Amino acid sequence: MMTPRNRPPRGLFITLEGTEGCGKSTQAKLLGEHLRNQGYDTVETREPGGTPLAEKIRSLLLDRADEPVAPETEAFLVLAARRQHVAQVIEPALARGSIVLCDRFIDSTLAYQGYARGLDIATLERLNRLAAHALMPDLTLVFDLPVSTGLARRRSAAELNRLDRESLRFHRSVRTGFLDLAKRHPTRIKVLSARASKETVAHAVARVVTPMLGHIRRGVDHNRPAASRPSPQKSQARHAIR
Ligand code: TMP
Secondary structure, eight states: OOOOTTOOSSSEEEEEEESTTSSHHHHHHHHHHHHHHTTOOEEEEESSOSSHHHHHHHHHHHSOOSSOOOHHHHHHHHHHHHHHHIIIIIHHHHHHTOEEEEESOHHHIIIIIIIITOOOHHHHHHHHHHHTTTOOOSEEEEEEOOHHHHHHHHHHHSOOOTTTTSOHHHHHHHHHHHHHHHHHOTTTEEEEEOSSOHHHHHHHHHHHHGGGOTTOOSSOOTTSOOOOOOHHHHHHHHTSOO
């Protein structure tokens, strides 16, 4: 079983990542239903977004802009949204003992603003630590798909946002980024093929997640006051940026 050093004392933090149209949002929903059916308290959320303020930042990021958006501006927007989301939603849910399923998180910043936009990865990692309050996912699922397949799915499903409309080259760099990150962090990040039917992919997801549920209580008591996160992580966060 995966036991990263900074796992929260209770709760489980799972992030879902991938290129546009890879099906991660559908899989987050299916996994959420699967876990709730088994009695686990599960919070589904997304980045950028997840709080009213962070959702406003999401609109700023994704709206088709009349002016060019600098890569650093993009990074600061997603990081600002993340800080708010972690403080308001993710940390309290983990402290309650919930399973948090987050549609995109720190690895999207590295893949999009780092690998694809060209910002320095080590700097983004430090900024991620600050924005995430040093919180790391216990498990990250990367749903992998050729970018042309994902973009075609996306085109047929919704209006394309500012980032969807980037070049094929940009999206290929994002995919390379996720696959590279998975090689760098093989314990935390698992790559699943997203080519199969959503049911088949959902089975693959359940096979990875189920062994991690051993310490999670079912039927969490919501009336209990949220415990604060352990201090070592907080002090780590304070020193994250040098
Ligand atoms: P999506 O969640 O519907 O795919 O849309 C979110 C978009 O935001 C997607 O194009 C990736 C982008 N994004 C970043 O560029 N950096 C980030 O850190 C995050 C979380 C998302």
